[in-house]
Amino acid sequence: MKVKYWTCHSDGCAANVHIDKNDHFIKSHGQHHHIPEPEQIELRNLKGKVKERVITETSSITKIYEEELARSNLSSTALTLAFTAAEG
Structure with missing residues (x-):
């Protein structure tokens, strides 16, 4: 097995x-x-979608990231963390 x-x-x-x-x-x-960190799961999912598109598309990484971020429906905490990670 x-x-x-x-x-x-x-x-x-x-x-x-x-x-x-x-x-x-x-x-x-x-x-x-x-304690649980549900925001980290949200961000991992976002990161996975961005990576998948970066591999298969010719659009810029910034454009793909912004599109996926707009589609993601992240919680406010995860959204704050996503912007912090993108800026850093």
Whole structure:
């Protein structure tokens, strides 16, 4: 059986999950030691869409980023973080 391993990206957090090839839960280890960060998920999704378009299109990265940001329907917190990341 092919297994995928997902680990938490928060520094020092040892939580992880094992899922099968169909993304069905198998088991988990550890507990998160921090509060949830839903904005980070929103930003990861935005980043993935931008990367996908950058690879397949000839438009400028800035144009693609701005278009995806406009389409994204991000929460106000995630939107603030997105602008901060783009400026930095």
